[in-house]
Amino acid sequence: MKAARTYLTASALAIGLMSTSALAEELRFTVWSGNEAHLKMLNGIAESFKATHPDVTVKFETIPAADYTQKLTFQIAGGNPPDLGWMMEDAAPTFEKAGVLMDIGPSVKAAEGYDFGDLSQAAMGLWQDGEKVYGIPFSTSPFMIYYNKAMFDEAGLDDPLALAAKGEWNMDKFQEVANKLTEANPGKWGFEFKDGEGYASRVMHALMPPIRAYGGDAWANGECGFDKPEAVAAVTQLHDMVFKDKSIVPPGEQGDYFSGNSAMTINQISRASKMPEAGFEWGIAPLPAGPGGESPVIGQAAIVVFDQGKQKDLAAEFVAHMTNKENVATMAQFFPPARKSVLESDAFINSNKLIPADQMKNLGAAIAAGKVLPSHEKSPQILAAMAPRIDGLWKADANVEESLKAVCAAIQPLL
Incomplete structure (x- = not known):
């Protein structure tokens, strides 16, 4: 009888482990940076997502910038798209017209405390079509x-x-x-x-x-x-x-x-x-x-969700998390933000310990006066x-x- 009880307990434990495993979810997120400091920051933001989504992990997959758009296209065409990823400004019209990007507007606008109106409308130009939102810029970076x-x-x-x-x-x-x-x-x-x-x-x-x-x-x-x-x-x-x-x-x-x-x-x-x-x-x-x-010439990149992705709704929630005011302020040390409240803050000017504040001020001026690199569908x-x-x-x-x-x-x- 005792052995039977032990067997049942072990079975219950196995079932419990299987159930936990089934609940765990992984988001695939493509980026073009393999820089250690960038990835450490991104993984930190992913870890903070666990406060509301404890069973979700985010896997950042690096594709070199020179090959990024082509390899991303191959993944989508092959039926194996990532859930979400970075996208360069010159590729945005092409991917939007092809219908492979999810409208993430409802998700980000509904996120608690998100403040969509804080995003610069000039910075959002490439990523909106009427009420539809195909990406949130994480970097509006002057050269x-x-x-x-x-x-x-x-x-x-x-x-x-x-x-x-x-x-x-x-x-x-x-x-x-x-x-x-x-x-x-x-x-x-x-x-x-x-x-x-x-x-x-x-x-x-x-x-x-x-x-x-x-x-x-x-x-x-x-x-x-x-x-x-x-x-x-x-x-x-x-x-x-x-x-x-x-x-x-x-x-x-x-x-x-x-x-x-x-x-x-x-x-x-x-x-x-x-x-x-x-x-x-x-x-x-x-x-x-x-x-x-x-x-000034601006290079811009946004976070997008791929419409064929297996977990696009969850991915859209992560975009809202990653581009909220707190995390945009964190990313601002490397990626000048599209959020006006962050860009105009003393925290941004002092965000990068490697660059003196007087030189960081030049970034804000360039963003305000600059024009994004050419793009076309x-x-x-x-x-x-x-x-x-x-x-x-x-x-x-x-x-x-x-x-x-x-x-x-x-x-x-x-x-």
Whole structure:
């Protein structure tokens, strides 16, 4: 009899374990950052979700940025979408038009204390269609110039932040100091495109800041802008810096600003997390102005829920949790927020211990005045059509104007 009681107890325990296992749920969340500091922060936010959802875990899956949109598309087409994920601004119209994103508006608006009206309407532009909400921006991040202050000091040059304070930080001065820094540091360069990838996967990040500074754009109102005089002048200057001045890291070589091999680069605030490894004094400054004035360029990313996901309602609840005021304030150290209350707070200005408050203030000003990178519902096709024509641009003997005309000829039918 005693043995029977023991057997029943063990059976009951097994059933209980099975029941607990069945209740446990896992959300798959794709991101493009594998940075330790970012993932630690994200996992902390996921852990806090357990206060209201004790049986839910969130698994963050890293896909490299260069492959992110393509691999995400393959997962969706293959019937294995994540539950939710980050999405880049250029892909937003494509995924919205394809009908693969869930309208998360009802979920986030119904979340206790969420305050949907606190989200900047300008920041929400790409992610809303009438009352439908397809994403909540977690990062509305202006591109900034990162500079190696030690290299500027050694060359006897004012750094970009000092030049900006004097009203002298423009495209001509940018070219001048990049050239002088290269001459003062044999074997190194004055400037490197974002993460050393400006000739292929990051080409829009390389081209848009100078084109906007000159008063141009990639496209507007269905018309290509690459062949307009403003864009031609901007890209000609870049081409000269690469092949005549030799002050920008050329195609096929790796300058690596973070290792001290380039004096300047362009990036967003999230990359400050890499700077403790750099081993040199550094700073951030606004993008150089140009004939078109100061033209901050914004890179934006949002959290979306995939409509084919297995747990989309739960995923939408997690979006509401992740983008509430408390967690947006936590993420603001790396990802400038879309919430007005956080962006305007002293807490945001002092949120990143790596960056002085006076430099963080520049971020707020850039967000207020900036314009998001170009996007289009046919962005994948446009970028694919651009690629071989852009490749032809990055040769020493390239005719910049003709190359940009070829870009427009290729993409105009898609616009």
